Amino acid sequence: MADIEIRGGRVVAVDTETLRNAAAQTELAVADADTVRAGLRSADRLLASATIGGGAAYLATAAGAVVERGQELARALRDTATAYEIVELQARAAIARHGDARDRGEVVDLARKVAELEASSPAAAEAARQAVADAPDPFATVAGELWWTTLASGLAPVAVGALRWGAAEIRDRGTGTLPEGSRLLGKPARPTVELARSQPGSAPATVADVARRVPGGGPGTIRVERYTMPDGGRRFALYLSGTRFGEDPGTFDWSSNVALYDGMRSSSYEASRIALEKAGAKPGDSVMVSGHSQGAMVASRIALEKEYEVPMIVGFGNPVQADVGPDTLQVDFRHRDDVVPLLAGGGHDAEIGAPGSMVVERTVDPLPWLNSHQMDEYTATSEMLDVSTDPRMDAVRDRLAELGTAESVEVFVYDTAEGVSASSADAG
Numbered sequence: 001m002a003d004i005e006i007r008g009g010r011v012v013a014v015d016t017e018t019l020r021n022a023a024a025q026t027e028l029a030v031a032d033a034d035t036v037r038a039g040l041r042s043a044d045r046l047l048a049s050a051t052i053g054g055g056a057a058y059l060a061t062a063a064g065a066v067v068e069r070g071q072e073l074a075r076a077l078r079d080t081a082t083a084y085e086i087v088e089l090q091a092r093a094a095i096a097r098h099g100d101a102r103d104r105g106e107v108v109d110l111a112r113k114v115a116e117l118e119a120s121s122p123a124a125a126e127a128a129r130q131a132v133a134d135a136p137d138p139f140a141t142v143a144g145e146l147w148w149t150t151l152a153s154g155l156a157p158v159a160v161g162a163l164r165w166g167a168a169e170i171r172d173r174g175t176g177t178l179p180e181g182s183r184l185l186g187k188p189a190r191p192t193v194e195l196a197r198s199q200p201g202s203a204p205a206t207v208a209d210v211a212r213r214v215p216g217g218g219p220g221t222i223r224v225e226r227y228t229m230p231d232g233g234r235r236f237a238l239y240l241s242g243t244r245f246g247e248d249p250g251t252f253d254w255s256s257n258v259a260l261y262d263g264m265r266s267s268s269y270e271a272s273r274i275a276l277e278k279a280g281a282k283p284g285d286s287v288m289v290s291g292h293s294q295g296a297m298v299a300s301r302i303a304l305e306k307e308y309e310v311p312m313i314v315g316f317g318n319p320v321q322a323d324v325g326p327d328t329l330q331v332d333f334r335h336r337d338d339v340v341p342l343l344a345g346g347g348h349d350a351e352i353g354a355p356g357s358m359v360v361e362r363t364v365d366p367l368p369w370l371n372s373h374q375m376d377e378y379t380a381t382s383e384m385l386d387v388s389t390d391p392r393m394d395a396v397r398d399r400l401a402e403l404g405t406a407e408s409v410e411v412f413v414y415d416t417a418e419g420v421s422a423s424s425a426d427a428g
Contacts, residue, residue, distance in 0.1 A: 004384045006361075007358065026073050030066075037063035040060035040063055079127060083127035086114055090110075176346075177321055179323050180324070182322070188265055189267070191270055192417040193278060193416050195278065196219055196413045197412075200410060205400060207400075208379060209400075210382070211382040212379060214242075215239060217244075220414060221241040221251070221414070221416050223413050224278075224414070226410045227406035230406075235406070236279065236285060236286065239291065240268075240292070240299055241295050243257050251266075255267075257297075273302075281308065286310075288403070291318075296318035299313050299318075301322070303322060312328065312330075316375060318334075319344060320343065323353075326353070329354040329399060332357075332358070332360065333378050333382065334359060335361070335362060335372040337365060362384070
């Protein structure tokens with residue numbers, strides 16, 4: 001079992017202000033070293049003019065070396081900060097290009113800022129280009145597995161080539177990286193949402209607890225938890241199933257999967273809203289959202305639509321990555337050998353979400369590799385995150401701890417079925 005990797009965006013994960021502050025501190029130290037060098041040179045001249053002879057030349061030379069290396073370090077820190085700023089601006093420009101027509105002015109402004117930074121430091125411009133070239137390749141592991149699994153049939157180059165072509169198409173279309181403000185289109189027939197069971201419960205204390213609550217292959221595709229807080233207010237948590245197959249998949253079927261990925265309101269999305277409504281949630285209420293695969297995509301859309309206040313979203317094998325805004329903490333679990341997260345095209349280049357948001361990755365390397373999309377593997381990954389000492393986990397624990405203060409927790413599990421449009425009902 002591979003260790004997890006925790007990071008921010010696909011490329012940018014550096015605080016440039018910290019780098020610039022380090023450069024400033026280095027320059028202060030260099031100035032002190034230069035003062036020492038000047039003093040040693042004066043001392044050496046005085047000693048040389050006396051009968052005692054010189055004796056400080058070596059120390060002056062050593063101080064000079066410290067000054068030169070310090071200047072190089074300060075310059076490198078500033079160039080590195082500039083390089084990451086260039087990459088971040090380029091990432092923002094890419095997001096704006098996939099937005100509405102009103103974003104075109106922003107694209108031009110960002111391009112101008114990039115040009116100015118590149119002109120100010122050719123070294124930083126080259127470093128930015130190299131950083132993008134060396135960015136994590138989300139398709140690498142699956143491409144390697146496709147190569148070996150199709151080698152005997154002679155289709156290995158075709159399979160890998162098709163994957164690369166599809167990756168480029170996903171990045172160009174922008175369907176896998178949803179900008180802040182994105183909204184769904186259309187309206188499906190109202191689905192049927194029925195309560196399967198209700199019972200008392202408890203709040204999740206860990207991310208693994210969140211993962212275990214996500215509905216699997218059994219009855220119920222939607223789970224809602226209602227928390228009564230000490231002040232009498234209510235909060236909610238929503239857990240959503242992945243795509244279901246078989247004779248009676250409910251609303252989380254393949255057609256909902258395709259519609260939602262194409263930016264259309266799906267039956268699974270509508271069913272999730274109805275379940276929240278049946279559990280007592282009202283617009284503006286606080287709802288933590290989580291889901292697996294299609295369920296994670298629904299959760300992303302619920303956060304984007306802003307009907308509810310979403311303090312945290314936890315996605316497992318999400319085929320999209322949404323810029324949910326600066327108030328929503330986003331924890332995005334991906335397996336490098338899971339083909340479904342590849343539909344996100346690597347996700348956003350820049351960090352998104354509230355401070356502490358993260359992408360958590362590992363390579364499951366199962367046989368066959370499609371097992372890496374299963375929820376039990378993502379639960380194992382969440383258990384690894386829970387014991388991590390990464391400081392970003394503090395924000396996750398704080399949000400879960402808030403739910404833990406609830407005076408009571410009620411659990412509602414719902415079954416769903418496709419709705420019938422009015423025209424179909426009349427025809428029937």
